[in-house]
Amino acid sequence: MGLIIVNVLRATWRWSQLYLTLLILITERIVRFFLTTFFGFIPFTYYFEQLGLTGSGEEFSEVDKDLERDAIELITSRGYPVEEHFATTPDGFILGLHRITGPKLFDTPPESPPTSPRHPKNGGGSSGKPVVLIMHGFMQTSEAWLCRSNPQDSLPFILADAGFDVWLGNNRGNKYSFKHTQYTPKQEEFWNWSLDELVRYDFPSIVNFITERAGVESISYIGFSQGTAQGWASLSTNTTLAKKINLFVALAPVSTVKGFSNPMIDSLAKSRPDFIFLLFGKKSMLPSTIFWRNFLPKELFVRLIDTSVSLLFGWHTNNISQEEKKMLYSHIFSYTSVKSVVHWFQIIQTNRFQMFDDILLGITPHENSKKPHRYHGRVIPGYHPAQILTKCALFYGGSDNLPNTKALLDHLPRDKVVMVHEEESYEHLDFMWGKDANKKVFSKVVKLLKSNLNN
Ligand SMILES: *[C@@H]1O[C@H](CO)[C@@H](O)[C@H](O)[C@H]1NC(C)=O
């Protein structure tokens, strides 16, 4: 009897959390609808200028311009030479790559539009330098690596100055990889992918493209968060690919995820995929964040993001400079598919680093479950970082409560791990944006990459 009451209460609690989430989502949609309709008649900027809110007529400062700059403009404005390339995946996505070809060229920012060519005249080519590829995390773009206020805090620029040929990748569906040979983003088919496709197609395509273009046999790879998940999965299965990566540096490594500290999102993550697809559709996840980024005053947007990450993940973002947040958060989000969100939810639910489960969710048991496992005659194939084929180095945060780093470390083979570094006070995002990340992490990464070249 007592057990029944406990179960009923637990179910009620979960449902009330789900209803609350639903309510918030619906309210957001109504407010957004109202705002777009109302302001649709008058362009925002015009409207605000009329109200005198945005200092019309004044010159925009470099800081203001930085908030709107794209990856190419960010690189150029910081005085570095840049090239843009496009790699096509076997399933038709056209992925944008950004290449910083050398160290800082000039000091004063050139006038925008950028002076460097967007399309390399002679098709890029070999630089004779060691090549490194840097990959962003979930729902991000290459901008996430480039948007530090001071370029000396930014890993790609540090590497370019240190003599590397630096490439930045972009996964399908984000702002720079928003094209497909056959489909448009308006079609459901365009968004029909999860982490599996990033592993199977995007990562190998990008690596192939770079090794061919740069004329090298192997490159070093630096991944952040989901970028490391792509690494663990691809480099433990594909021997051809693994031969092309001479060192894998994993920043804030992720394979399995602990879940969310917020009960609302946690119950969402543990609900059935049909429900998520019903809530968000089958295309792009939360395109509204872009709307809010453009609509809200920047200070308010920073507040919104701070509150959201605190609620969702319990992050305090103490190690990210308050002054820099306006800039960083302006470049934080891009599109991803709802399916890829569902995939991560499945990984949370089962506590297993596994492929997308097409049929039904919730029947692959949690790995630590005490109940007997009921596989219903099928097993979803898993990814196995334990079988990693390349050398790897891990930098993880002692205060990062998102990934299950301990489980990952326990599984990795000793002979492949060349370095493990714990940064005790670091949370997840600090490995890109920490105010002292240069000193605490990036300098060690550069040293490691250099010593890797010598043996
Ligand atoms: C999505 O892709 C899967 C294969 O990964 C395919 O079986 C399915 O039909 C596709 N669905 C749509 C709507 O394109």
Ligand SMILES: *[C@@H]1O[C@H](CO)[C@@H](O)[C@H](O)[C@H]1NC(C)=O
């Ligand atoms: C393995 O990676 C190579 C790139 O080095 C790629 O061409 C190939 O398609 C990949 N194979 C599989 C099965 O993903």
Ligand SMILES: *[C@@H]1O[C@H](CO)[C@@H](O)[C@H](O)[C@H]1NC(C)=O
């Ligand atoms: C980084 O964050 C931790 C915990 O939030 C805090 O104790 C530490 O002082 C922060 N470091 C800096 C340099 O602000």
